[in-house]
Amino acid sequence: MTETPRKPTAFRLDRIRVVDDPDIAHRPGDRPVVIAEPEELDLPAPVPKPRRGPRWANILVSALGILLSLGIGLAVDQLIRDLFQRAEWLGWFAVAVAAIGLVALVALAIREIGGLLRLRRITKIREAADDAARRDDRIAARASVRDLTALYSERADTAHGRAALELHASEIIDGRDLIGLSEHELLRPLDAAAQTLVLSAAKRVTLVTAISPRALVDLLFVLVTALRLIRQLGQLYGGRPGTLGFLRLARTVIAHLAVTGGMAAGDSLVQQILGHGIAARLSARLGEGVINGILTARVGIAAIDVCRPLPFIAEKPPAMADFIAELTKLNAGKGGKKPEV
Incomplete structure (x- = not known):
């Protein structure tokens, strides 16, 4: 069955009734009715991640790494002791070399940790931006754009793109379009x-x-x-x-x-x-x-x-x-x- 189209009607905005029930819109009345939109979208429930047991391979590698580190430490300690017994200046020279090696090891560890954290940061930005674009969430998209801009804040080759993005970002309403603008200007x-x-x-x-x-x-x-x-x-x-x-x-x-x-x-x-x-x-x-x-x-x-x-x-x-x-x-x-x- 096809509903009879209603004729155009003029009405005052202050006389509109906002209701949640669609059936009320079909009931006769002297005031126009507007059906309220749902506040939350019915999004599919996220699929739960499977529970993982202990990663024995990682445990094995960690245990072997600790044993190897202890073995190297004992070998260096024994070498320094032997050098002290042979000549005192050789022992102190070995201590200085070991200290330099320790400083270099700490610097390498800091660099490796920084690299891992940076990769994890990029992964989080991509996942958050993908979720914001899928839900067309403007607030989440703006947060992702801020994180992306901060990621490239020290790179001179992205200065023009960051300036253009900052200039036009306030004009974008949809979250998906904001992510697209970031793609176009920065990436x-x-x-x-x-x-x-x-x-x-x-x-x-x-x-x-x-x-x-x-x-x-x-x-x-x-x-x-x-x-x-x-x-x-x-x-x-x-x-x-x-x-x-x-x-x-x-x-x-x-x-x-x-x-x-x-x-x-x-x-x-x-x-x-x-x-x-x-x-x-x-x-x-x-x-x-x-x-x-x-x-x-x-x-x-x-x-x-x-x-x-x-x-x-x-x-x-x-x-x-x-x-x-x-x-x-x-x-x-x-x-x-x-x-x-």
């Missing part, structure tokens, strides 16, 4: 630099592995390039990871790759990504170079998703098709005539 130049790093690393891997005579050299070069790319992307987006932070970042990137589909290898990858026409025209070595370059680009895209302090909302995320086109063009030029698709 767009960094995204362009990140894609340049990924493409450069993929091209380098493609060329080197295409002319390399040994598979072991290919494997080592791809591994070193991928790890270096992860560190560069982490530093670009403000992570500045140390050794422990880099290992954690690399583990997170690998886990992200596994969640988003993993990495394939072999002729099937060439057929799926490059197409049968191109794969049939490329030589075996050039095909292997393309595969290694594509895998490197895949690692780079995953690293961007992990290192970026905001999710891709307003900006276009990097796509494998862009890198594949460049790598195919590169190999077509190396192989002679450009293949026809």
